[in-house]
Amino acid sequence: MKCALCKSGETRHGMTTITFEREGFTLVVKEVPAEICMNCGEDYVDETITHEIMALAERIKRKWHPYRCPQVCSRFCNLLRAL
Numbered sequence: 001m002k003c004a005l006c007k008s009g010e011t012r013h014g015m016t017t018i019t020f021e022r023e024g025f026t027l028v029v030k031e032v033p034a035e036i037c038m039n040c041g042e043d044y045v046d047e048t049i050t051h052e053i054m055a056l057a058e059r060i061k062r063k064w065h066p067y068r069c070p071q072v073c074s075r076f077c078n079l080l081r082a083l
């Protein structure tokens, strides 16, 4: 397809990296299938894939949330030191 950003490049199948950032939480997903513009490098990721990654990020964020409580965190830090 034609790139919507630079309007001159053609896109080709490739891999890209998606970074999800919210409230001090960052999730980086590498090698996500996408259409990449051969001219400007803009990537177009399928909406279904984007939604799945967002849902995954939300799930991980919820799971990790208790560790942000100072009380639990001190325990968790001790656990990390013990490793």
Ligand SMILES: [Zn+2]
Binding pocket: 003, 004, 005, 006, 007, 008, 009, 037, 038, 039, 040, 041, 042
């Ligand atoms: Zn482009």
